[in-house]
Amino acid sequence: MAAAAAGSGGSPALSSGGEEPPAGPESPAEEAVSAGPSAGFRLTAVRREPAVRLQHGVSGLEPLAWSEDHRVSVSTARSIAVLEQLSDIHSGGQELVIHRTAVPAPAAGCLLKVGSKKEVAECKEKFANSKDPTVSQTFMLDRVFNPEGKSLPPMRGFKYSSWSPLGCDANGRCLLAALTMDNRLTIHANLNRLQWVQLVDLTEMYGERLYETSYKLSKVETPRGELGDFAEFQRRHSMQTPVRMEWSGICTTQQVKHNNECRDVGSVLLAVLFENGNIAAWQFQLPFVGKESITSCNTIESGINSPSVLSWWEYEHNNRKMSGLIVGSAFGPVKILPVNLKAVKGYFTLRQPVVLWQEMDQLPVHSIKCIPLYHPYQKCSCSLVVAARGSYVFWCLLLISKAGLNVHNSHVTGLHSLPIVSMTADKQNGTVYTCSSDGKVRQLIPIFTDVALKFEHQLIKLSEVFGSVRTHGIAVSPCGAYLAVITTEGMTNGLHPVNKNYQVQFVTLKTFEEAAAQLLESSVQNLFRQVDLTDLVRWKILKDKHIPQFLQEALDKKIESCGSTYFWRFKLFLLRILYQSMQKTPSEVMWRPSHEDTKVLISDSPGMGSTEDDHQEEGTSKQASKQSLCEVSKGTDPDDPADDTLAHSSDVGGHEPMEEKLLEIQARIEAVEMHLTREHMKRVLGEVYLHTWITENTSIPTRGVCDFLMSDEGYDDRTARVLIGHILKKMNKQTFPEHCSLCKEILPFTDRKQAVCSNGHIWLRKIKRNQMAYSFSDGRMKEEKVCMEIHFVHFWLFMPFISNYLVAKIKSVS
16 A cells, blocks of 8 residues: 655645635645554445446546436447436345446537638648648548548547536436537436436537637637638637536525515536637526526636646635636646636636646646545635546645645655546545556555644555456446446457457445445435435345344434434334345246236136146236225325235245244334324424415325324324414315315315225325425415325325425415
């Protein structure tokens, strides 16, 4: 192991509010110090199935990216393959559950708008037939001028992709910014889980903006020349040729209403780095739905020649947020540029650029990651900037103190014998992972010292996990549980493979104990945002068929101490996985058509005889259909594993202890579900009590919910009883019954999962998020006509995201 010592530090000149920063750090140092492996940081990488084979070869730099909502994007020569990791409680298999979609490459090529069509065609003809070889050859071989290729191979595929923060699209998930090889920058959203939709083409919009301003960034800028001049022709292309793009974090802007009131609106910025060094900062209002969500676009001049990479710097000091853009060059320099965020609440910026590395040492900056950390010695937040430069890792520690901005930087050497092809970081603990093409991955763990920082690192040989492979990119999951790797076959007996098969493979970075501890101590308290951790726990339980004792005890202590619904949901998740692990796996594939159905249809045909076997199979089929009808009549929920019927066939005969254990687990699941149901009922009733004057159309069976909570004598919750008492006084004994949409009979609220009318019509309580309506008026709740069928009152009593939606809806109406 090696640890890089801290370089020199600079102090002065910037305090949070935008005071003047230093021009750059003082004399930086570069050294490597050997150290023995630390027992506390040992990592055991384990292969995780399945390996996903790609249909086309990867393209571009950093082809792999992992979003906050657990989707992996892979840039290929024909499309962006998107692999979404799911936590399927209904699957008894131990493999990762992956949902696969794709963002196809545009069919038409992208031509940058540098003038009118007629003028551009004349200039291209002129440059192609120029007698000056420096003009004609440069024009013919430049793929920006000639994306269609002609004698050259066509530019197909994607150069780079970047995920937005969570909560940017209409469904509250991540947007995908995609940059094609022919320089088309688009933003896509996945709204229906099956198809990706292009929301906006930023390359086209930016070209139109430049065309309207005669390709001047400011009004005072003097005209550069005509398009017939080859230098001007190159300039207009370079000022709109994207190199990289990165999303900022979600910030809050203030919007002025017609009555001069201000309201807070969420927004996000997309910074686009161009070939000439300029940066376009697009500001989008959330949720982003298309062109109408674009608020502004500002162009920043970086002053860096041959820019290669871009990253956001976001720093919080004394509740004051600062932001900037870190830009790296193909020649070596790295600097932070100030970004003025207009109308953004609570944000400040630098007054002038801060140079992090100024040497023109011809080491290109390939990748930059900025990680927010907490300094244990200085007792404040700080930023760790890590950049891959050749086979080295450049790091810079930024810390704001009373004296201003302190900059400490150095290099970590001796990591790889080949250049670093990909770098990723776990932003929760600051761990950095680098890889080279020879299948070696390094894990770098930052350790704070009194002076600055040092790194402990260790080698992960993928050849010990996957065999001989070559690596093309890596990405770490949001909570650091998995590492995704793009691999192809390595050398066999000293020979390269004839064909390359690109695969996305997964490696575990945490043990089950570490994942469980992180889930118990999580500050997020959201199981969806920690799917990678819950999948490790799910894998362990499915393998061992029991929940470890230490996890049960720790979870019970958490529930007793705070009683948060997060821990109850975590407990329900564990019980459901345990129940699934003990279920008998089906002997046949579920999707494969069975021959029994065909035989039954033949035997039912007129004029056809039936044998004894046919009758037996027909009886079996009828018995199965009858059993499914009984399940529906009992109100079972197909999405709820607690209602999965146990296997009582003859194959399970003699396994009474197993059946008893399954019934015991099912009873525990029911108890946890009932607790969560009541907690969500109380939360919704609390909002109903606070907002009874709303005049919008709403309908909630408040009286039925109150009666349901009070019906169980064993449920003694003083909070619920006091709340229900206040609500019943306001209701003045009015009731809001649900009605059957078939016979208009009243549906009694006696079960949280279904409603049955007097005529036997059964309605399962399910609903879509966009089919909700409520009504209150004049301080008294009245029953009104609503725009939906009232019997679908549904699942909000149990599912947390539905109850959250209800609460938010009631608050927004108020």
